[in-house]
Amino acid sequence: MNTRTSPVSRFISWAILALCVAYLTVPLITQFDYSLRMRRNTLSFDAYSKVLAIPEGSVELRQTTRGVTLKMPRFYSSLAFSVLAGVLTIAFSTLVIVPTTYWVHLRLPRLKPVLEFISVLPFAIPGIVLTLGLLRTYSAPPFALTNTEAGTMLMLVGGYTVFVLPYTFRSIDAGLRAIDIRTLTDAARSLGANWATVIWRVILPNLRVAVISASLITFAVAIGEYALVNFLFPDERSFGSYLAAMGRNKIYEPAALTIISYLLTWGLVLLIQRIARGTSQPSASIR
Amino acid sequence: MQRTIPLSVRRTNWAWLGTAPFFLFALAFMFLPAWTILSGSFRDASGALTLVNLRDVFQEKILAAYSVSIQLSVVTALVGALVGTLLAYAITWGGLPRSVRSAVITFSSVASNAGGIPLAFAFITLLGRTGVMPKFLKTLGLDLYANGFSIYSLTGLIVTYIYFQFPLMVLIMAPAFDGLKREWREAAENLGGTTFDFWRRVGLPILLPSFLGATVLLFGNAFAAYATAEALTGSKVDVITRIISVQIRGDVMYNPNLSYAISLGMMVVLGVSVFLYVLLQQRTARWLR
Numbered sequence: 001m002n003t004r005t006s007p008v009s010r011f012i013s014w015a016i017l018a019l020c021v022a023y024l025t026v027p028l029i030t031q032f033d034y035s036l037r038m039r040r041n042t043l044s045f046d047a048y049s050k051v052l053a054i055p056e057g058s059v060e061l062r063q064t065t066r067g068v069t070l071k072m073p074r075f076y077s078s079l080a081f082s083v084l085a086g087v088l089t090i091a092f093s094t095l096v097i098v099p100t101t102y103w104v105h106l107r108l109p110r111l112k113p114v115l116e117f118i119s120v121l122p123f124a125i126p127g128i129v130l131t132l133g134l135l136r137t138y139s140a141p142p143f144a145l146t147n148t149e150a151g152t153m154l155m156l157v158g159g160y161t162v163f164v165l166p167y168t169f170r171s172i173d174a175g176l177r178a179i180d181i182r183t184l185t186d187a188a189r190s191l192g193a194n195w196a197t198v199i200w201r202v203i204l205p206n207l208r209v210a211v212i213s214a215s216l217i218t219f220a221v222a223i224g225e226y227a228l229v230n231f232l233f234p235d236e237r238s239f240g241s242y243l244a245a246m247g248r249n250k251i252y253e254p255a256a257l258t259i260i261s262y263l264l265t266w267g268l269v270l271l272i273q274r275i276a277r278g279t280s281q282p283s284a285s286i287r
Numbered sequence: 288m289q290r291t292i293p294l295s296v297r298r299t300n301w302a303w304l305g306t307a308p309f310f311l312f313a314l315a316f317m318f319l320p321a322w323t324i325l326s327g328s329f330r331d332a333s334g335a336l337t338l339v340n341l342r343d344v345f346q347e348k349i350l351a352a353y354s355v356s357i358q359l360s361v362v363t364a365l366v367g368a369l370v371g372t373l374l375a376y377a378i379t380w381g382g383l384p385r386s387v388r389s390a391v392i393t394f395s396s397v398a399s400n401a402g403g404i405p406l407a408f409a410f411i412t413l414l415g416r417t418g419v420m421p422k423f424l425k426t427l428g429l430d431l432y433a434n435g436f437s438i439y440s441l442t443g444l445i446v447t448y449i450y451f452q453f454p455l456m457v458l459i460m461a462p463a464f465d466g467l468k469r470e471w472r473e474a475a476e477n478l479g480g481t482t483f484d485f486w487r488r489v490g491l492p493i494l495l496p497s498f499l500g501a502t503v504l505l506f507g508n509a510f511a512a513y514a515t516a517e518a519l520t521g522s523k524v525d526v527i528t529r530i531i532s533v534q535i536r537g538d539v540m541y542n543p544n545l546s547y548a549i550s551l552g553m554m555v556v557l558g559v560s561v562f563l564y565v566l567l568q569q570r571t572a573r574w575l576r
Contacts, residue, residue, distance in 0.1 A: 005380070005381065005382030006482070009380075009381060009382065009482075010381060010382040010383070012377075012381070013376070013377035013378075013381025013382060013383050014377075014381075014383065016373045016374055016376075016377045016381075017374065017377050017378070017383065017387065017391070020370065020374045020391075020453065021391075021394075023449075023450065023453075024394055024398055024450070024454070026413065027406075027409040027410055027412075027413045027450065028409060030409075030412055030413045030418075030419040030420075031408065031409040031412050031413070033419075034412045034419070095308060096308045096309050096311075096312040097309060099305060099308055099309075100305065100306045100307075100308055100309030100310070101309070102305075103305030103306055104306060107305070108306065111306065115309070118309075118313050118317070120561055120564075120565065121317060121561075122317070123504075123507055123511075123557065123560075123561045123564070124507075124554055124557040124558045124560075124561045125317065125320075125321065125554060125557070126510070126511030126512075126513070126528060126553055126554075126557065127511065127513060127528075128511075128513045128528045128531045128532055128535075129324065129511075129531065129550040129553055129554060130317075130320060131535065132320075132324065132531060132534075132535055132546060132547075132550055133319075133320025133321060133323050133324050133550070134316070134320050135535065136320075136323050136324075136327070136543065136547075137319050137320050137323045158312070158315065158316035159316065161312065161316065162316050162317055195305075220400050224400075224403045224404075224405075224514075225403075225514075226403060226404060226513070226514035226517070226518075227513050227514060227528075227532065231532075231535055231536075240403070240404065240514070243404040243405065243408075243518075244404055244514075244517075244518060247404060247407070247408055247518055254408040255408065255412055257405065257408070258405040258406075258408045258409050261405045262397070262401065262405065265397050265400055265401060266397055269393060269396045269397050269400070270393065272396075273393060273396075
């Protein structure tokens, strides 16, 4: 693309690229190779089928005192739990970020620096510290949230919303900058829409690229997170806790799980890039 | 006419109401937990004000953990920043094909998100005691583990953290390199400058704030990391986040107020880095974009 680059600098560039690509791929290649070695003296996908297998009778609907529960092999139940946490976090983030940011853009531009400041604060609160703070704030009266399942989930979702706030806020903020919210709002209002309708049916659809790319980051975090979820749900029902437990107890399965979770991350990143491409919005939210 | 006044009053009320969800969320999930930590740092078990917790942070074991975490963060931030900048240069100004660039960006997004437990697994397979690399090097006559190397050590953590540090640097620096205008280089050449002059007098000074800001970000990224260290080294290396996790679990030396003070220390270190980052970011904004 730059025809004037000297051959020397081009050679150096290829060399740097080769070294970096080696650093990034060698651990994955060896891990993939290792994941195929469960059966002696031959390559097989045994580790994967051990992890992914659905033995007969392992899936059942059960009626318990707490309602109907679905029993599944741990890979699926833990992934389902973390995906659920991700979905709830996406809904919750959207609910707390979009209306406020919209309103600040429209009516209170002086508050923009305040929002920006708050949105970088999570960088100063490590996950484990937020975990400690949340647990100690909400495990005792006056707000004993950890006593109930729903309360514990709310803490998890709130915590995840904090973790991804720098990315979700930046993404939605950029999205709002890219559309003419004043005209859209005036048009909708003059047609008789109330504020909830304006946000839900006019602003949100125009922000879908921003919201979707923020959502995918949220998914990546929810699936990989370990500290907060492991302390909130000590019964190890999350995907992160499942991975950690497999790492302690198994030999080949962790290798297969590494590859599977990398594939999940790859899928999410490719989706983000596909969605971000072809729009005027920067994909600034990818870290 | 009478109606205009109440309407405008209602509008102002609405304006503040509209910002409520976000601020309530920030209050409940950031400020209250932070306040618990801040106020708890200055109280003893009975709730009386004290400075004992802050003094106790300066005991050997905790200072050692801070020191390990800071070494780990400084080394991986510097190495990550240098390597990441070189790679960002290679894919923007280095004359590599366009397709290489987008592949590197994609891979970097994956790798910078890839921290945590799976990454630890991959490095244990590669560099663990019976790992692929030590086995291979042994056949060449080099015994890594007999020569003091171990993946379950600070060195091991450094090698592993770099895996997500330099890709993060690439993601920040590639747009910064893009922001350098080709015209500036032509201008430098027209004035008789060499390539070296251009980078020394124009390119690097403009990139410096970005570079420093991103390096600070990398430092914070490593300093706050927990899951990777827990899965890789566990109790063999005490990083500061692990000390806090042990305190939460409430095993040995359980003292909630001390754990608040340790956390406060982390937040102070990271608060300073975020402040520096924002400052440097504003500098950058002047030239780029």
